[in-house]
Amino acid sequence: MNTTRGSSDLVKSGEAQEIPPLKNYLCLTMFTCFCPAWPINIVALVFSVLARKSYEEQDYDGSKRLGRKALHLGIVSFVIGLMIITAFTIVHFTTHVV
Structure with missing residues (x-):
């Protein structure tokens, strides 16, 4: 009998809150640390x-x-890193070494 009374008290007083899931995107920010846009991805990691x-x-x-x-x-950071990698690749393969 006491267990039902205790749970109803929590619901009535508004103390029972649903905890939202953690969304810190740590995997994404750690992955972007390999991109060559270091100042931005370090801030994202922080x-x-x-x-x-x-x-x-x-x-x-x-x-x-x-x-x-x-x-x-x-x-x-990921988009800028891809742009930098693309630019370096284009420059590398379009320059002629004499």
């Missing part, structure tokens, strides 16, 4: 680690905001 720290401190809104920043910077 935001990813800060998102995890905020999540552990139960600041779910801050974690979500920092995770989105890490995602956006990771994508930008």
Whole structure:
């Protein structure tokens, strides 16, 4: 009888909150560290680690905001890295060595 009373008290008082999943995009930001856009991907990695720290401190809104920043910077870093690799490849194969 006590177990049903305890669970209903939690629901009534509003203390039972659903914990959102952690989205810090750590794998993406670590992958982008291999791209040649180092200043941007290092910042993305820092935001990813800060998102995890905020999540552990139960600041779910801050974690979500920092995770989105890490995602956006990771994508930008990946695109810039691909552009740099493409430019170097084009220059390498189009120059003539005499």
